[in-house]
Amino acid sequence: MDSFRMRLSGVEDQDIAEWLALQPDKTSAIKQLIRDAIQETNESTLDVFVIRQVVRQEIDSAFDERQFAVTGDVTQEPIGSAEENAKLDNMFG
């Protein structure tokens, strides 16, 4: 996350929200932001927590609430199988 934050050219969390509010197509804008970050960092997986916080509020339906495994184009590969998720859900009652 730290490296991702750095690649946002110093944009703070609240500024992202302001920036996003100005974008006519929020989904495309976020995807482009992630693509730019991938190009700059050359990382195959990014923790997009900062973005997801905004996404959650603004365009919840556009993304699944999973960590994005980002590969070139924006795709979503949640960590953990359905079985593993069910096991965690059922831990401790």
Next chain:
Amino acid sequence: MEKQTIGLDIGYGFTKATDGTDTVVFPSVGGDATQADFDNEIIRSGAGFKITLRGRDYFYGEHAQKHSRNSMALFARERTEQVDLMRLLFCGAMAELDVEGRIQLCTGLPIDWFADEAALRDLLAGEHVFSVNGDLRIVSVDEVVVVPQPFGSFFDTILDDFGIFTSSQFRGKVGILDIGTFTTDYALSDGLEYVAKSSGSKTAAMSTVWRQVRDGIKVNHGLDYELHEIDAFMRDGRKVIVQGKSHSIEPLIGPAVDYLARQVLAGAREFWGKARDYNLILLTGGGAEYVKERVQAVYPHARVVRAPHLANVQGFRKFAFRKFGG
């Protein structure tokens, strides 16, 4: 009003709570507050609030340590029996976080007292009516889940703030070694299953170190301190002032930490053996950084979690968010 998700860790040494944004920590101590105490400007200007609960006025945390004439601390075997103190510490945490209304929460119990899980859940669930500095407050606990204490650090490591996996380190065997104030807890997750037979509690913990250092200071310098004061000395400068002169307590700390590390490792061997088939051992709790190198010499796959003194409570909140939704 939106339901808030809270992580709550009422430990024997400290009470910690988080709403995901703010985190509060205060000593798990409570005591009576007289109106005269509260009216005293000097006392009131310190940290902390006066909580009125069921018609009685209380201080909690450092305020209680300093000003209550009959302060009470949590005792290991009586946690769920000290109902009034538990309620007070809960209310204190809610006051510090400025929480009111409906909440859902996750909390923990040491492994050996996990049988008290239902009693703790019953104690926390439902409506809590209390006053904070005279202002009425109602906190309604809609949902509670109680987990073995060290699992908070496990959840903090593998989940994000929304309770979603961010790491695949939950797979296989993961040992969690939680060196707390009065207990060290050992827990094993095997493929996301809690393995009770390889989990347990030992009483050698940070208080073991504090006692040895305190006794050494008393012998060497004739000064008698409370354990929480020793904790503060160890975190801040590692020295005591005697008649205006500074004296290092470093020579007392080293052997005490060595002793604790040996005890911690003896417990690990008892519960986990050599743990060669474990993927990872998570070191957590306030004692993690002290014993890290000694533990890693025996278990090279051990690593200290992020912010080990807060990892349990952070993980509790994440797990509650996952379990009950946002």
